[in-house]
Every structure is written in C-alpha cells, then in structure tokens.
Amino acid sequence: MENKMKATREGYAEALLILGEENPDIVVLDADLSKSTLTNRFAEKFPGRFFDMGIAEQDMMGTAAGLAKAGKIPFVTTYGVFVSGRAWDQIRTTVCYGCFNVKIGGAHGGISVGPDGATHQSLEEIALMRVLPNMNVIVPCDAIETRKATLAAVEIQGPVYIRFGREKTPVITDEDTPYEFGKALTFRDGSDITVIACGYEVGEALAAAEELEKENGLSVRVINLHTIKPIDEEAIVKAAKETGAIVTAEEHQAAGGMGSAIAEVVVRNCPVPMRLVGIEDRFGESGQPEELLEEFGLTSRFIKKAVLETFERKKQPAANRAV
Amino acid sequence: MAVKEDKVFEIPDFKPFSGEILSAPKGIRRKMIPRYEELARRIRKALLIAIQGAGSGHPGGSLSSADILTVLFFYEMKINPANACSPDRDYFILSKGHTCPLLYSVHAAAGYFPPGDLLTLRKFGSLLQGHPDWKKLECCEISCGSLGQGLSIANGIAMAMKMDEKPNRVYCLMGDGELQEGQVWEAVMTSAHYKLDNVCAIVDYNNLQIDGFVEDVMGIAPLDDKFRAFSWNVIKVNGHDIEALMDAFESARSFRGKPTVLICSTVKGKGVSFMENKADWHGKAPDAEQLALALRELDAQ
Incomplete structure (x- = not known):
C-alpha cells in the first residue's frame, strides 16, 4: 500500500463531484463552511444544486428533509460537532423518525482538528448518531475509503452519517481494497487478540499490531470497522471467539462510541476481556494534532499497552479477570 | 343530563358536503360558503x-385552525385523496403537530381514509398517532411534533419544486407560540433568501399557549412587522372568515418574488364556548358530558 498522506475530507469532496456528475438529484447544503468542508468544489461545478444555508444548522437539516421529501438526495455538510449537536433534534424527529433520504457529512471529526480547541473538536457524534433508529453511521479510515463510503451512501435508502476529518492522514487502503457498507474489513489476521478500530485509529492500530508482533510475539488481528451502524456482528463475534480478547480504538469519547457498540455485541454473544481506547470523559483542548493524540491517549503506544493488559486478562481464569 | 362515560359518539357524515365541494370547479366553490361553514x-x-x-x-389549537384547513384543503390546494403522494399535489406541512386531530379530521373528510378511523386516535396500533407519523399515514407528509421544524421542510420541498420547474405550492401551518422557536426564524430567512414564492406560511394567531397568553409567556408581536422586515409578503386575515381566507390564499398564490405569510387572527377553542380563549383547553380532552355539550353547541350554530 502507498504511504501517502491525504485528508479524508478530500475523499468526501471527490465523491460529491462524481455523484453530481452521475445523478442530477444530488444536492449539497453547507452552513457557511464550504471552504473547510470542501463542498465549494461541488458548488463551483454544480451551482444550481448547491445551497449555502448560512450559519443555521437546524434549518439546514429541515430543508434537507424537505428536499429529500421531494425526491432529491441532499448531502448536508458542516463540522460534525455542529451538525450532530445543534441539529440533533431535527435529525431525530424530522430526518430519522420520518426516515428521509438525507446524507449527513460530519467534517472535522475528532480531536485532531487541533488548534481550534474543544468547541470545534467533535468527540461525541458517533454516540449521538448511532442511538437514533433508522440512522446509519460510517467512519472511514482514509481518503480513499471516504470516497468509496460516500459513493456507497447513495445506494442506501435513508439517513446516513459519514464522519471525516481535516488533517492529512495516512492513506492505508488502495483502489482495490474492497469496501462494502456494513461489512468490516480484516486488515491483518491474528489469533491472540483483536484490535477493532475506525477512522484515523485504524492506522494506529496497524502500527501497534506490527510492533506487538515484533516485540512481544503477539499475533494481533486488526479490523477496520468503517460501518458502525449497522454493525457487523458476524465479524465481531468471530473475532471474540477466535482470538478471545478485544481492544477497540477510536478518536471519540470512549463512552457511547464504536467501542461501546462493539461491547454491546460482545456481551450479547460471547463475553471476552475487552478494553476501549478512546477519550476518557474529557473535552478537548488546543494543540497540534500529534500533541493532542498523544495527550488524549490515542497513539499506537496506548493501543499497545491496552492490548498487552487485555491479553494478560485473557490468560487468567475467568473468575480472576477483573481489572 | 348525565352522559354515560362509555358512550361512543359517532363521527359525522362529511360526504354530502365534502363530496359536493370537491366535485365542484373552483369558480363555483366561491358560491358555496355555507357548505364550507357546515363542513x-x-x-x-x-x-x-x-x-x-x-x-x-x-x-x-385544532379548533382555532379548523376554518383555515377547511379552506386550504377544500378550496385552495390541489389534492388527490385517492393518491396522497400524487406528484402534482400541493404540499401541506403541519408544523404544529399536536393539532393533528384537526389534520386527521380534514383528511377523513376529504376521503384520504375512512372517517371511522378517527375513533382510533392515539390508540395502540393506530395509524393516527398522538403526533403525525407519515410512515404510518402518508397523507401527513412528514412526522412532526417537536415544534419549529415545519417551515424548513416546506422550504426544502419548495426549493426542489423550483429546481424542477414544477408549479406545486407548499403550505405550512404554525402556531403563534411555536414562533418562539429559533429555527422558525432561520427558516423565515431561508424562504426569503431563496425567493420561495411557492411557499405560503400560515400562522394560527390565537394568542394562547400552554402557560398562558403568548404575550405574557414570550412576546412575538409585532408579528406582521417582523415578517415584513424579513422580506416576506404579509397578509392579515380573520382565520374564521371562509371568504376572507379564500381571498387571502388567492392573493398569496398570485404574489411573485417573495414568500407569503397569512397571519390569521383566530380564537383558541373556536366554536365551543367553554373552550374559547382558555389556555387550559390547549391539551386536555373533554369528558363525555363536556363533549355532548360541545356537540350541541356546534349543532346550534
């Protein structure tokens, strides 16, 4: 795989251009952030199908529902923190309860937005979105997968939330990497323990797995869970049964996010020792992305530590597994 | 006169009036005002x-909007009760979802579903949910109940109609108290910004909300000036005058370049003396005795 850096928002913007070309019903709405979300590229190419809704996320969401009601396929785009937070009731009551075909692009996801600080770092949207009936939630791992996921979102009838980020991040898939909505991808096979990650953390998980194999002789499976809802129960249960321990990693609050969604599947089917790597009940702060990923415990070394500790628990008899 | 609590009241027969009105050409309907009043x-x-x-x-609020919706569905809008989702229909978006007993009754009167279904309102398994669920009952167009969201949806539909150069119009009924929701004013900006003259907002201005008088709870006056300042075409009308409502809707239809709002002066609880102008009757069901009294009053009008 190429070791290229590219922001996932680029993948979203590329997909919108392709979709705009293919389907005249595609429309895009933004809330005064089109230069940051890169929907300005769609706006330049298809000005009649782009609506700047001003700094008014709630109205933007309702307008999108109306457009969907009339047969359009709206992509509502702005920072994830605003779209999932300010417009949550509109997403719940109008979009999800009404099951309208609205696609939501949550830009600038995660702590790695950096210097803008806590108000702009979206750390809760996976939790906020995944609890809503009818909603689908996708957190792609790189720019290529974001493009594929955005293209695939149109094939799904109903609301979809796609999270992407601003910072350039490693491109870890290529054009040939399969992408199927709802289907987790095993990026690395292993038998001792499984790390399940989404978004930027997939790369960190792969780095951790490689080092763990070299340094500790551990065989670590790494799964890219790009679709958080509907969740791939089969892949999770298989990992739990075959490797007996799971660590999850996400650039999101540890509570309520992807890790929690996985834990829900695991406890229902085959409880195994688990650890959730994520942000521990804190708001973010200003800093460079790499400083923040370190401060908030999201770099590969934290995943390694969680893997080693969880693997130790796995070796204990069940009664002695308490942390 | 004691009325037994378990008495089942019969839904009135709409057919003689609704059928006659709907089968008449629009020009003739103007001469049918008494039939509209009876309907x-x-x-x-x-x-x-x-x-x-x-x-x-x-x-x-259902009673206060009753004349407005009667004119809207039976005079103004292009409707197709046999095919609720007909692509050439005009859209009606109820934003104040709690007044769905009115919407359901209007739908039943127009023939979207059998009037007897009204007796299932709010019951388990009913298509007539406590607040509208369009996935159960398509003619409701949207699912709503959390206030302040309808006009945004109406705008989205209207934008799509403009994009596709379709003549369909979009109507949105809001309560006066509902205008306290900030999203309404975001949407008011959007309708004007995108020059959605195919949008007609309707405000049921009955002056009351759950906690009391709108002006005491959180004032919204002067409403006409507010809408004008937001670049809307404003029409003030008596919301219980059938002919005035017909004129107002006609005027809104022919107005170009701006969205129109009908600010309808109404009486909350209109038609039932003991409910009129009483905030208490916002969200309270009459018992059998009160209903019998209300029906007798309505019959006497």
Whole structure:
C-alpha cells in the first residue's frame, strides 16, 4: 500500500463531484463552511444544486428533509460537532423518525482538528448518531475509503452519517481494497487478540499490531470497522471467539462510541476481556494534532499497552479477570 | 343530563358536503360558503369526538385552525385523496403537530381514509398517532411534533419544486407560540433568501399557549412587522372568515418574488364556548358530558 498522506475530507469532496456528475438529484447544503468542508468544489461545478444555508444548522437539516421529501438526495455538510449537536433534534424527529433520504457529512471529526480547541473538536457524534433508529453511521479510515463510503451512501435508502476529518492522514487502503457498507474489513489476521478500530485509529492500530508482533510475539488481528451502524456482528463475534480478547480504538469519547457498540455485541454473544481506547470523559483542548493524540491517549503506544493488559486478562481464569 | 362515560359518539357524515365541494370547479366553490361553514362545523365535531375517545389530545389549537384547513384543503390546494403522494399535489406541512386531530379530521373528510378511523386516535396500533407519523399515514407528509421544524421542510420541498420547474405550492401551518422557536426564524430567512414564492406560511394567531397568553409567556408581536422586515409578503386575515381566507390564499398564490405569510387572527377553542380563549383547553380532552355539550353547541350554530 502507498504511504501517502491525504485528508479524508478530500475523499468526501471527490465523491460529491462524481455523484453530481452521475445523478442530477444530488444536492449539497453547507452552513457557511464550504471552504473547510470542501463542498465549494461541488458548488463551483454544480451551482444550481448547491445551497449555502448560512450559519443555521437546524434549518439546514429541515430543508434537507424537505428536499429529500421531494425526491432529491441532499448531502448536508458542516463540522460534525455542529451538525450532530445543534441539529440533533431535527435529525431525530424530522430526518430519522420520518426516515428521509438525507446524507449527513460530519467534517472535522475528532480531536485532531487541533488548534481550534474543544468547541470545534467533535468527540461525541458517533454516540449521538448511532442511538437514533433508522440512522446509519460510517467512519472511514482514509481518503480513499471516504470516497468509496460516500459513493456507497447513495445506494442506501435513508439517513446516513459519514464522519471525516481535516488533517492529512495516512492513506492505508488502495483502489482495490474492497469496501462494502456494513461489512468490516480484516486488515491483518491474528489469533491472540483483536484490535477493532475506525477512522484515523485504524492506522494506529496497524502500527501497534506490527510492533506487538515484533516485540512481544503477539499475533494481533486488526479490523477496520468503517460501518458502525449497522454493525457487523458476524465479524465481531468471530473475532471474540477466535482470538478471545478485544481492544477497540477510536478518536471519540470512549463512552457511547464504536467501542461501546462493539461491547454491546460482545456481551450479547460471547463475553471476552475487552478494553476501549478512546477519550476518557474529557473535552478537548488546543494543540497540534500529534500533541493532542498523544495527550488524549490515542497513539499506537496506548493501543499497545491496552492490548498487552487485555491479553494478560485473557490468560487468567475467568473468575480472576477483573481489572 | 348525565352522559354515560362509555358512550361512543359517532363521527359525522362529511360526504354530502365534502363530496359536493370537491366535485365542484373552483369558480363555483366561491358560491358555496355555507357548505364550507357546515363542513368546518362537522370537522370540529369529528376532532372533538376523536379526542374524547382517545382520552387525551389537543382541542384548543385544532379548533382555532379548523376554518383555515377547511379552506386550504377544500378550496385552495390541489389534492388527490385517492393518491396522497400524487406528484402534482400541493404540499401541506403541519408544523404544529399536536393539532393533528384537526389534520386527521380534514383528511377523513376529504376521503384520504375512512372517517371511522378517527375513533382510533392515539390508540395502540393506530395509524393516527398522538403526533403525525407519515410512515404510518402518508397523507401527513412528514412526522412532526417537536415544534419549529415545519417551515424548513416546506422550504426544502419548495426549493426542489423550483429546481424542477414544477408549479406545486407548499403550505405550512404554525402556531403563534411555536414562533418562539429559533429555527422558525432561520427558516423565515431561508424562504426569503431563496425567493420561495411557492411557499405560503400560515400562522394560527390565537394568542394562547400552554402557560398562558403568548404575550405574557414570550412576546412575538409585532408579528406582521417582523415578517415584513424579513422580506416576506404579509397578509392579515380573520382565520374564521371562509371568504376572507379564500381571498387571502388567492392573493398569496398570485404574489411573485417573495414568500407569503397569512397571519390569521383566530380564537383558541373556536366554536365551543367553554373552550374559547382558555389556555387550559390547549391539551386536555373533554369528558363525555363536556363533549355532548360541545356537540350541541356546534349543532346550534
């Protein structure tokens, strides 16, 4: 795989251009952030199908529902923190309860937005979105997968939330990497323990797995869970049964996010020792992305530590597994 | 006169009036004002019977909007009760979802579903949910209940109609108290910004909300000036005058370049003396005795 850096928002913007070309019903709405979300590229190419809704996320969401009601396929785009937070009731009551075909692009996801600080770092949207009936939630791992996921979102009838980020991040898939909505991808096979990650953390998980194999002789499976809802129960249960321990990693609050969604599947089917790597009940702060990923415990070394500790628990008899 | 609590009241027969009106060309309908008044009266009776049967619901705002919706559905809008989702229909978006007993009664009167279904209002398994669910009942167009969201949806539909150069119009009914929601004013900006002259907002200005008088709870006056300042075409009309409402809707239809709002002066609880102008009747069901009294009053009008 190429070791290229590219922001996932680029993948979203590329997909919108392709979709705009293919389907005249595609429309895009933004809330005064089109230069940051890169929907300005769609706006330049298809000005009649782009609506700047001003700094008014709630109205933007309702307008999108109306457009969907009339047969359009709206992509509502702005920072994830605003779209999932300010417009949550509109997403719940109008979009999800009404099951309208609205696609939501949550830009600038995660702590790695950096210097803008806590108000702009979206750390809760996976939790906020995944609890809503009818909603689908996708957190792609790189720019290529974001493009594929955005293209695939149109094939799904109903609301979809796609999270992407601003910072350039490693491109870890290529054009040939399969992408199927709802289907987790095993990026690395292993038998001792499984790390399940989404978004930027997939790369960190792969780095951790490689080092763990070299340094500790551990065989670590790494799964890219790009679709958080509907969740791939089969892949999770298989990992739990075959490797007996799971660590999850996400650039999101540890509570309520992807890790929690996985834990829900695991406890229902085959409880195994688990650890959730994520942000521990804190708001973010200003800093460079790499400083923040370190401060908030999201770099590969934290995943390694969680893997080693969880693997130790796995070796204990069940009664002695308490942390 | 004691009325037995378990008495089941019958939904009035709409057919003689609704059928006659709907089969008449628009020009003739103008001469049918008394029939509209009778139809509105029956719609009021139906919604009260439905609410009493449910044991809960919102009579006050349903009664205040009854004449408006009667004119809208039976005079102004292009509707197709046999095919609720017909692509050439005009859209009606109820933003104040709690007044769905009225919407359901109007739908039943127009023939979207059998009037007897009104007796299932708010009951388990019913298509007539406590607040509209369009996935159960398509003619409701949207699912709503959390206030302040309808106009945004109406705008989205109207934008799509403009994109596709379609003539369909979009109507959105809001309560006066509902205008306290900030999203309404975001949407008011959007309608004007995108020059959505195919949007007609309707405000049921009955002056009351749950906690009391709108002006005491959180004032919204001067409403006409506010809408004008937001670049809307404003029409003030008596929301209980059938002919004035017909004129107002006609005027809105022919106005170009701006969205129109009909600010309708109404009486909360209109038609039932003991409910009129009483905030208490916002969200309370009459018991059988009160219903019997209300129906007798309506019959006498």
